[in-house]
Amino acid sequence: xxxxxxxxxxNVASIAAAIxxxxxxxxxxxxxxxxxxxxxxxxxxxxxxxGINTAVGGLATIALAPFLPKLVRRIGAGPLLLAAILSAAIxxxxxxxxxxxILWFPLRFIFGAALCVLFVVSEFWINAASxxxxxxxxxxIYGTVLSMGFAGGPAILSLVGTQGWAPYLCGAAFFAxxxxxxxxxxxxxxxxxxxxxxxGVWTLMRIAPAATLAAxxxxxxxxxxxxxxxxxxxxxxxxxxxxxxLLTVAELGNVALQLPLGLLSDRVxxxxxxxxxxxxxxxxxxxxxxxxxxxxxxWIAAFLTTGIVAGLYTVGLALLGARFNGAALATANxxxxxxxxxxxxxxxxxxxxxxxxxxxxxxxxxxxxFLLLYVLVVAGQIWRDR
Numbered sequence: 524x525x526x527x528x529x530x531x532x533x534n535v536a537s538i539a540a541a542i543x544x545x546x547x548x549x550x551x552x553x554x555x556x557x558x559x560x561x562x563x564x565x566x567x568x569x570x571x572x573x574g575i576n577t578a579v580g581g582l583a584t585i586a587l588a589p590f591l592p593k594l595v596r597r598i599g600a601g602p603l604l605l606a607a608i609l610s611a612a613i614x615x616x617x618x619x620x621x622x623x624x625i626l627w628f629p630l631r632f633i634f635g636a637a638l639c640v641l642f643v644v645s646e647f648w649i650n651a652a653s654x655x656x657x658x659x660x661x662x663x664i665y666g667t668v669l670s671m672g673f674a675g676g677p678a679i680l681s682l683v684g685t686q687g688w689a690p691y692l693c694g695a696a697f698f699a700x701x702x703x704x705x706x707x708x709x710x711x712x713x714x715x716x717x718x719x720x721x722x723g724v725w726t727l728m729r730i731a732p733a734a735t736l737a738a739x740x741x742x743x744x745x746x747x748x749x750x751x752x753x754x755x756x757x758x759x760x761x762x763x764x765x766x767x768x769l770l771t772v773a774e775l776g777n778v779a780l781q782l783p784l785g786l787l788s789d790r791v792x793x794x795x796x797x798x799x800x801x802x803x804x805x806x807x808x809x810x811x812x813x814x815x816x817x818x819x820x821x822w823i824a825a826f827l828t829t830g831i832v833a834g835l836y837t838v839g840l841a842l843l844g845a846r847f848n849g850a851a852l853a854t855a856n857x858x859x860x861x862x863x864x865x866x867x868x869x870x871x872x873x874x875x876x877x878x879x880x881x882x883x884x885x886x887x888x889x890x891x892x893f894l895l896l897y898v899l900v901v902a903g904q905i906w907r908d909r
Contacts, residue, residue, distance in 0.1 A: 538652045538661055540708025544604065544701040545645040546668045548611070551697035552638060553676025554690065555615055561685040568624060579628055580635025581864040587636050588861035591643045592715065592853035600644050601709025605702055607640035612698040619691045639860060641701075647856040650844035651713035656789060659841045663785020666837040670777040715850045727855045728862070731846055733794045733901045737839030738859045740897040742866020744804070744832050744890050747874030748773060751886050752825070758883035759816040772822045776830025784834035785841065793842040794905055797835060801898040804832040808891030812884040832894065836863070 556577070563573045594603055614634040621630060646665075653661040683689045728735045752773060756766030788796050807828030814821045840859065847855045870893070877889030 534652050534711045537708045537711030537713075538649060540704040540711070541645050541648040541652070542661075542665050542668055543704035544608075544708075545641065545649075545665070546672045547697050547701035547704075548608070548638070548641050548645075549669045549672025550676050550679070551611070551615075551694045551701070553673040554680050554697065555634075555676075555694045557677060558680060558685055558690050558694065559618055562618065563624070563627075565685075566624070572624070576624075576627055576631055578868055579631040580638065581868045583632045583635030584639040584864035585861055587639050588643060588857040588864075589854075591640065591857045592850055594640075595644060595647065595853050596715050596850065599709075599714065600648050600712035601705055603640060604644050604705045605709075607637040607644070608698050608702045608705065610634075611637040611641065612695040615694050615698065616691055619688065639864070643853075643857050643860045646840060646860070647853045648712055650840065650856065651848070651852055652711070653844060655845050658844050659785040659788030659793075659838070660782075661785070662837050662841045662844070663782040663788075666781030666785065666833070667778060670774070670781060670833070674774060674778060715853050725858075727847070727851065728858050731843065731855065733797050733904055734839045734842040734846065735855070735858050735862055736897060736900055737797055737835040737842075739862040739866040739869075740801075740893050741832060741835040741839075742863040743870030743873065743893050744866075745829075745870070746867045747870040747886075747890055747893075748829060750871045751874050751878060755878070755883050755886045756816060761816055765817065769816075769822070769825060773825040773829040776826040776828070777833040778830075779826075780830030781833060781837045784831070785837050788838045788841050793838055793845065794901060797838050797842070798898060798901045798905065800831050800834045800838065801894050801901060804828055804835075804894040805891050805898055807831070808887050808894060811887040835897070 560573055560577070563576065564570075568576075598606075610633060614630050614637065617630055618627065618634075621627060649661060649665055650658070679693060680690055683693055749770065752770045753763075753766040756769045757763065761769065784796070784800070807824050811821070811824055811828070814824055840856075843855045843859060844852065873893070874886055874889045877885030879885070881888060
């Protein structure tokens, strides 16, 4: 009689260290992005140039992400994260003391590159250290805590204000705090061996479109929602406070639903769950124009649609971890974050253009169209693999 096979031990401390680090980064990032926009506005920079400068951070991610697996292999996850944390903190402080707007472009590139390293390496670390039967739970916890960090950043900014050194020092302090769990857990960080598969970022995107495309669609939809949902509310008759509250309700969906979706992804086929999230997102988006803007039904639709669409990121990340390992997982995580960044750039442009063409409901139609594209791709992949 054979003894039952034992599951490999789970390094809870290592996973906790990675989640704690990226959560502190989330707070610092959510505080920094609006802070830098306010700073440029106060200096008299136009909104167009503020947008262009912000986009440079996304370009840094797109440029750097394909090279990160090799950097992780050569330097190690822990040291690379610490270098990125230091770069993020220093570059954030440098924005305040740099009077020339031209110099903000290389600074924004450095800041964006540091954030790219932090997200790619942390998510690789979390994915690689998670057991497959609990991967959705772990990534659901990660998504929940990160969403709370994103919600907490602006709240802290409202307390410390946007003037003077206080908000910059707070942001740098959050980045510095992220270094403590990395130092504690660095010994348990996963290492990757030489990749002999020949599969680069673009190859892995073709192999696993359901997972990687989820990041692009979520990036586009989330950023379009954050940028234009309050404006959509205003154009349908809400005042500024009510419009901001509608966005808050929507973002609470992100916080509330990632853990349940992560748990569910451990029990069902993850591709089919991604398809379900996409379908619900399509239905919710196309329903929004037909709901009274100041009704409970609109709040519920915004809460559920935003939270379930955010599940594309959570479940997509879990699917990557189940599909790949080692160097291929690091490359897949790089592809995931890179596509998310491309979505951040494409989403607001498309949603804003749609809203201008069909005012105001183009907002909902374009978001629905992004999600419908995803549903068609994933449904086609599932059908092909039957």
